[in-house]
Amino acid sequence: MNYLLKGGRVINPAEQFDGLMDVLIEEGKIAKIGKKITAKDAKVMDMTGLVITPGLIDMHVHLRDPGLEAKEDMASGTRAAAAGGFTTIACMPNTKPIVDSSIVVEGILRRAAVEGLVHVAVIGSVSKGESGKELAEIGDMILSGAVAISDDGIYINQANLLKTGMEYTSMFDRIFITHAEEKSLVEEGVMHEGKISAKLGLKGRPSIAEDIAVARNIMLAEYTDTRLHIAHVSSRESVELIRQAKARGVKVTAEATPHHLALTDEAVLTFSTAAKVCPPLRSAEHVQAVRQGLLDGTIDAIATDHAPHAFEEKDCEYNDAPNGFAGLETALGVVLTELYHTKLMSLMDIVNKMSVAPAQLLNLKAGVLKVGASADITIINPELSWTVDSTGFYTKGKSTPFEGRKLIGKAVGTFVGGRLMMEQGNVLSE
């Protein structure tokens, strides 16, 4: 079907365009952007009060498929993405099997083509089985379509493997994503080490574990001339380290998650397993610093680290619960509430961090609204008030620290390749 979006506020950061326009979608592509467009065989949609942006891209998603489908699968994960306004998600390799060969990359891409509601990009592992010992077939995976390389949640302890992995990845002009947390400092920790952990008696994960790892990884990236991307930055000092590295020309980029931008370690006060995440939610001064890093460009992108777990896995004592929670369906609302409605960021900047930047980081032909491009479009109602209710989530992972929170702003439409996949929060799947 063809669609004519009438009278929406088009925000296209690639051209720094922000203004009222009509957008015509024909045969999966953007056919026209202009004023007073008319079209015969198109479904006309009134966009008054709504924002039309290039489709949002989440560069850090745990899709859990293959192998861990009880937590999430291709269908549920991509539905959650469409519901959250995302048109592309990049999935991390810690599945079962690990994404450490081209066969697995191709398998996911094939399944995504059949069952996925949004575009799925695959991130391959650095080491075989994410064991931190032997290089995975990085080049082979990239040739089969992997867009980035990472052992994600696994901190690469061996500096030697990290160096070799970076060198090897850098040949292919792909980003090398690292989870930065010096292992020996966080081994038994379950939350940020600080006042709250002192009070609760929970073992801490000090922010310096992240700082040391970020510093080491930056130094190796500088030495090997690698495009290093630091996942989910959460500490003040690591933001500063990245800022300094960028200033001296190191090819380093970074992302922050909505939860590290919005929540502090006080969320753990009730021992809620929904607040257990890695890196942990930190104290207010760290949250401030991460926000500042996002505003001044030190942090390039916002990514969810969507990490769904089955209900019973999170339904236990805090110490035993796995790290992570669902993020796709709350991300935009949290960001708009915390950063747009507080006047810290413009919609243009937010779309930049949630679409344009991730597209560039992953070398994707996305993040733009232009005639001829695939019609990957997100429709946002920035003023819509809603309450987070995980029972309505499309993801299988119902755990979220934002449960019950009132948010302002939401995606109300998602076009993927010209197909309307979500409307008014309802995923439309044929």
Added chain:
Amino acid sequence: MIKTPVSLRRKNILDLASLSKEEIESILITAKEMKNVINRDIKKVPTLRGKSVVNLFFEPSTRTRTSFELAGKYLGADVVNITTSSSSVVKGESLRDTLMTVEAMGVDVIVMRHKAEGAALFATQCVSPVIINAGDGAHAHPTQGLLDLFTMKQHYDSLSGLKVVIVGDITHSRVARSNIAGLAKFGADVHLAGPKTLIPKDAESLGVTVHYNVEEALKDADVVNVLRIQLERQKSGLFPSPREYARIFGMNSKRLALAKPGALLLHPGPMNRGLEISPDIAYSDQSMIAGQVQNGLAVRMALLFLVTLGGKNIELLA
């Protein structure tokens, strides 16, 4: 009768970097004459009669050792092979001791291979016979470099401006270093290609262009020199797998077609067919790999001749 344009001004052959362009040319011209000897029915000439050559190999290498052995024998020298592991030190005998023992037996030339970079130079400081380096670690393999130059010179009038692409494990390759040093003297345009993990940091300082994309490197190449990949490099984590290596860096007919038509394909051997080189091109028309072996013999004969008898015009065809 061989008339060499200049005599070798040195005694020992340690690497190509220390030989002048004229000396290399002199060796190559001599080698050309030696090829005639090899292709005779009766190959033996008495040129080096009464001279003794010891092949002192601390690392196994059938190919190079045999080549030196036959080179000496065809020229009438007495050749002895000593193959020993570098671990004879275990028995309390140092490299110096071993060399002095050989020297005491009145040897004229010691052809030496050792896993330690600089071992050949060290040998020259220990004993007085001529030392020919048959490979010292990852440093130099001058006779391989010479035979590669010789092979290229058979096909191209001048090496100046010739685009030579060396593909593979550069970091650990004495062959690559020798070729780079030799080709530099002739003004060739040398490009390196291989995984970043197998190309030394700052390789550009050797006067070459570095590529991590083989296709890009191969464009308009005149010579493609494929190196042997040691599988230990994979075990030590420098590349993910042989399969991936073959897919991304392996030389095959499709890749070779990116080079100039008729570009030469070289490989120092022994080949891992299906890894760094695909079987269909290993013995194709473009492949000089078999020719390299014979050229290696000729070059080694030339060297033995020149280092023992210098520039004296000796009648070879006795």
